[in-house]
Amino acid sequence: MATLRFGHNIIKASAVFLQTDLSFALVNRKPVVPGHVLVCPVRPVERFRDLRPDELADLFSTTQRVANAVEKHFSASSLTIAIQDGPEAGQTVKHVHVHVLPRKPGDFERNDSIYDELQKHDHESEDIPSKWRSEEEMAKEAMELRGLFS
Numbered sequence: 001m002a003t004l005r006f007g008h009n010i011i012k013a014s015a016v017f018l019q020t021d022l023s024f025a026l027v028n029r030k031p032v033v034p035g036h037v038l039v040c041p042v043r044p045v046e047r048f049r050d051l052r053p054d055e056l057a058d059l060f061s062t063t064q065r066v067a068n069a070v071e072k073h074f075s076a077s078s079l080t081i082a083i084q085d086g087p088e089a090g091q092t093v094k095h096v097h098v099h100v101l102p103r104k105p106g107d108f109e110r111n112d113s114i115y116d117e118l119q120k121h122d123h124e125s126e127d128i129p130s131k132w133r134s135e136e137e138m139a140k141e142a143m144e145l146r147g148l149f150s
Contacts, residue, residue, distance in 0.1 A: 005044050007093035015138045017145035018066060022058035025066045027141045029132040032117045035074035035102040037145070039063045046094045048085045063098045069148040076102030080114050090119045 004011045004024055011026055017037075018025040025039045039062050041055045051059065067079050080101040084090040099118060108114055 004040075004042065005095070006038075006040055006097070007044065007095035009093065012135065012139075014135065015142050017142040018062065018149050020058055020062055022055050023062040025062060025145075027133075027138045027145065029138060031101075031133075032114065033101050033103070033107055035070045035076065035100075037066060037070055037100050039066050039098040039100060041096055044094075045096050048083060048096050051096060059096070059098065063100060065149070067100050069145070070100055070102050073145065073148060074102040076104050078103040082115070082118060084118075 003013060004016065004019075004026075006026070011024075015026045015029075016024050017027065019042075022042055023039060024042055025037055028036045028038055031037075039059060041051060041059050043055065045051055045055070063081065067081060070076070071079055080099070080103055082099045082101070083096070084092075084099075085096070101114065101118075103114070108117070
């Protein structure tokens with residue numbers, strides 16, 4: 001598994017836990033909740049509408065596999081699955097990506113606060129690298145998750 005592009009970012013193989021011919025899943029450098037991961041098309045595509053039919057099918061099939069595994073692994077009872085498509089929707093990385101967030105009862109006082117946190121997360125993570133997880137932490141989680149797909 002070589003390095004992959006995620007918008008203007010280079011993703012190290014150590015952060016990737018699943019890859020198909022058309023999609024890949026990676027751990028998040030600043031998760032909103034434990035187990036918050038991303039699923040992206042391999043081809044750098046800025047907007048959802050620009051995905052080819054085969055990429056769209058693979059992205060959603062991969063997201064479903066990842067979501068099922070992450071929900072079980074993090075002992076969650078639900079999932080928030082979100083795509084921020086364009087800048088006004090909160091997209092900060094110009095590469096389609098699906099957020100998969102395992103949810104537990106009471107993880108937020110107001111359930112929909114997850115969307116506020118997701119919005120803040122994207123902007124804060126660009127400005128405050130000290131809040132990012134270390135490469136070692138990310139690699140450890142990716143290795144654990146990789147084991148769920150072998």
